[in-house]
Amino acid sequence: MSRVRQRGIVLVLVLWTLVLLMTIVSAVSSSVHTESTLAHRQLDQARSRALAEAAFHYAAARAFDPDSEMAWEADGQPHGWRFDGVEMVIRLQKEQERLDLNGATAQQLDRLLQFVEVDDEVRDGLVDAILDWRDSDSLHRLNGAEDEAYRLAGMPYGAKDAPFTTPDEIGLVLGMTPQLQERLMPHLTLTVSRGSGLKPSRVLPGGFGMDAGNHAQMTGIRVLVEIPGEQSPFLAEAVVTRSKDRLRFITVNYAVSPTAWPVFEED
Secondary structure, three states: OOHHHHHHHHHHHHHHHHHHHHHHHHHHHHHHHHHHHHHHHHHHHHHHHHHHHHHHHHHHHHHOOOOOOOOOOOEOOOEEEEEOOEEEEEEEEEHHHOEEOOOOOHHHHHHHHHHOOOOHHHHHHHHHHHHHHHOOOOOOOOOOOOHHHHHHOOOOOOOOOOOOOOHHHHHHOOOOOHHHHHHHHHHEEOOOOOOOOOOOOOOOHHHOOOOOOOOHHHHOEEEEEEEOOOOOOEEEEEEEEEEOOEEEEEEEEOOOOHHHOOOOOOO
16 A cells, blocks of 8 residues: 555544544533533522522511511512512412312302403303313213313313312313413412312402402412513512411412413502
8 A cells, every 4th residue: 555545544534533523522512511501590590499488488577577567468569679689579469369279169260260251151161171170080060071072172181180280280171271371370379279278268359259268367478579580580479377476388389480470550
């Protein structure tokens, strides 16, 4: 083999080696960048959760402050609060103003759907479909929906036949539309779930409840926290009650959907 040919082969091998090394370096660099980005996001999420946790405790203390002049009202009004150099917005809302999906009766569901202006014919079907979704049997109500109805509608799933896990799960119920779900979300909760030992709320938004329900200390105060972000705010919520001068957090949610965030009119 001539020296020229040998040099040519060596040159090709060197070039291929360089290409391989560049590919490896590029892959490693991309992997490091991805891991670094994920780490920063996890750190940001952890910090936001810690800030929200601090805001929950501060707001709970203000909500149940024995000094009535210092206590915050659960009226949805914004309260600015600065902690660790971060400006946050805190709102308090009476938890009894929302309806527990797992404890609501057919009449309560019907009244809530009336409140968000759902037509009578559609409302009857939705009420029965919601009840069929959360009950444990496979018998559908008059206007309800069990597995067969979901199959005929082309859904890849059937009725859950178990309590709701999250409020936005209502979007999976047959007959529910994204637009209607968006209108319902601010009025729904799972704070009082089956087996929790607490009485279900009996007050609906707009005064459409069955009666006055329980006192706020029994049903809880909903603490809403908004933390500014570069792309979108971090939204979190907690429900706190007070029993024998002891604050108790019933639920904490660090991943609140913007559609579930209530809209309050500013003064």
